[in-house]
Amino acid sequence: MRLSQSFIPTMKEIPSEAQIPSHQLMLRAGMIRKLSSGVYEFLPLGFKILKKVEQIIREEMNAAGAQELLLPALHPKELWEETGRWEIYGDEMMKVIDRNKRQFGLGPTHEEVITDLVRKEVKSYRQLPVILYQFQTKFRDEIRPRFGIMRGREFIMKDCYSFDKDEAGLNINYQKMVQAYKNIFTRCGFDFRMVQADSGNIGGNLSHEFMVLANTGEEAIYYCDACQVTLKANEPEGGQTASIEKKSCTACQKEMKYSRVIEVGHTFNLGTKYSAKMKATFLDENGESQPYIMGCYGIGVSRIVAAAIEQSHDANGIIWPRQISPYQAIVLPLDVTNEPVKNTAEDLYAQLQSQGIDVLLDDRDERAGVKFKDADLIGIPVKVIISIRGLAEGKIEIKLRQTGEVFKLSVAEAVPKIMELVQV
RNA sequence: CGGGGCGUAGCUCAGCUGGUUUAGAGCGUACGGUUUGGGACCGUAAGGCCGUCAGUUCAAAUCUGACCGCCCCGACCA
Numbered sequence: 250m251r252l253s254q255s256f257i258p259t260m261k262e263i264p265s266e267a268q269i270p271s272h273q274l275m276l277r278a279g280m281i282r283k284l285s286s287g288v289y290e291f292l293p294l295g296f297k298i299l300k301k302v303e304q305i306i307r308e309e310m311n312a313a314g315a316q317e318l319l320l321p322a323l324h325p326k327e328l329w330e331e332t333g334r335w336e337i338y339g340d341e342m343m344k345v346i347d348r349n350k351r352q353f354g355l356g357p358t359h360e361e362v363i364t365d366l367v368r369k370e371v372k373s374y375r376q377l378p379v380i381l382y383q384f385q386t387k388f389r390d391e392i393r394p395r396f397g398i399m400r401g402r403e404f405i406m407k408d409c410y411s412f413d414k415d416e417a418g419l420n421i422n423y424q425k426m427v428q429a430y431k432n433i434f435t436r437c438g439f440d441f442r443m444v445q446a447d448s449g450n451i452g453g454n455l456s457h458e459f460m461v462l463a464n465t466g467e468e469a470i471y472y473c474d475a476c477q478v479t480l481k482a483n484e485p486e487g488g489q490t491a492s493i494e495k496k497s498c499t500a501c502q503k504e505m506k507y508s509r510v511i512e513v514g515h516t517f518n519l520g521t522k523y524s525a526k527m528k529a530t531f532l533d534e535n536g537e538s539q540p541y542i543m544g545c546y547g548i549g550v551s552r553i554v555a556a557a558i559e560q561s562h563d564a565n566g567i568i569w570p571r572q573i574s575p576y577q578a579i580v581l582p583l584d585v586t587n588e589p590v591k592n593t594a595e596d597l598y599a600q601l602q603s604q605g606i607d608v609l610l611d612d613r614d615e616r617a618g619v620k621f622k623d624a625d626l627i628g629i630p631v632k633v634i635i636s637i638r639g640l641a642e643g644k645i646e647i648k649l650r651q652t653g654e655v656f657k658l659s660v661a662e663a664v665p666k667i668m669e670l671v672q673v
Numbered sequence: 674c675g676g677g678g679c680g681u682a683g684c685u686c687a688g689c690u691g692g693u694u695u696a697g698a699g700c701g702u703a704c705g706g707u708u709u710g711g712g713a714c715c716g717u718a719a720g721g722c723c724g725u726c727a728g729u730u731c732a733a734a735u736c737u738g739a740c741c742g743c744c745c746c747g748a749c750c751a
Binding site: 258259260261262263264265266267268283285286341357358387389391392393395400404405406407408458459467511512513514515547548549550551552553565583584586587615616617618619620621622623625626634636637638639646 | 674679683684685686700701708709710711712713742743744745746747748749750751
């Protein structure tokens with residue numbers, strides 16, 4: 250992609266509405282724009298990252314035996330009345346009325362819809378288990394939208410649902426999903442912890458949250474790295490400024506570490522909570538009608554993007570982990586009016602593309618400083634710098650965003666080196 | 674919803690104890706020139722229903738009220 254032709258509107262100044270680094274940087278890097286409180290547009294750069302994250306999740310979900318589908322966002326009121334959640338969810342559900350005055354909710358989660366689908370199609374224990382998931386825009390009329398896409402009223406979620414004939418089957422699938430989640434968050438480059446949690450509104454018997462360590466997180470945990478013991482921390486009296494209570498590890502007695510965290514995933518053992526109420530049943534080996542044993546597994550896809558920035562940025566901008574970086578490298582000809590510089594950059598850009606590298610070329614007629622600042626702001630891991638000064642020595646320069654490490658190489662040496670550096 | 678803050682150019686902000694001109698600056702944008710390794714400099718220009726409506730007044734960006742919107746703290750949540 251040529252920067253001169255791209256729609257990546259960067260900003261030098263921080264919009265006053267943004268308080269936390271991820272929100273500020275997403276706006277400044279031209280990834281998102283606000284349409285309304287808690288409602289954001291994903292611009293091409295933001296969208297590209299979203300798709301990268303989505304693909305990592307998709308690969309791991311598929312590997313775990315889940316099948317992707319797409320469910321509607323419009324949910325008939327009657328379906329939610331079956332579980333009593335039309336009332337329970339209340340004002341947090343966005344509601345619309347059709348031309349016949351029929352009421353619909355905009356799906357904040359999909360237990361009702363998926364259970365309805367499965368109960369209509371799965372009649373026998375022989376058809377179980379089945380694991381289905383989707384990527385979809387969820388709508389929640391949050392009491393207080395906050396921090397850009399971190400807590401929006403409209404957001405992208407991967408939600409997955411498992412249906413088993415018995416508790417043993419659910420436990421197997423639950424563990425598969427937990428492992429898939431660990432793979433996903435590791436691939437996203439996160440420092441994260443899994444913690445047992447309350448089930449909240451979704452409900453069920455057992456649930457776990459996946460927390461990314463970041464000091465702008467809305468929640469907090471205690472954790473012990475030696476023993477893998479992790480606990481949710483209650484919000485201290487007096488809010489976030491209050492002093493933090495010390496806790497010792499239940500296993501090794503050492504003092505536990507404390508960190509604020511961002512919840513990016515949540516798994517639930519639902520049991521028969523929904524299937525029983527919705528009369529969603531199958532016939533077991535004995536010909537008896539049984540409700541499905543269900544699990545549900547959510548990941549905040551758009552929130553992952555924000556969390557990644559919270560965990561990896563500096564004063565100059567975002568530092569993308571290689572796995573989810575929108576581009577693998579950026580080629581910076583520092584003076585496009587200089588023919589050798591321009592030609593070398595064009596040549597390198599073409600070579601990298603032919604090697605399958607997703608590369609950005611800053612072919613704008615801008616000063617070096619502007620190009621460096623933008624490249625660092627949008628956080629591309631590898632900068633390839635071509636200048637008059639460098640070419641005089643027959644060299645180009647490769648500089649890493651994360652470490653600042655610099656390699657000076659001939660053009661011929663540069664391509665294999667770049668390919669090595671962008672490996673994930 | 675309770676508490677707090679804020680709405681002036683695309684962005685950051687000044688002006689606000691009513692009246693000085695035609696509402697300003699920096700950044701950004703367009704054009705010209707000088708520059709060219711970390712957001713350069715000079716000049717010119719475009720860009721505003723001063724959130725909306727009502728009120729007070731000879732006179733409102735400025736005072737008052739209502740409404741709308743946005744942000745922050747709290748309960749809810751991926």
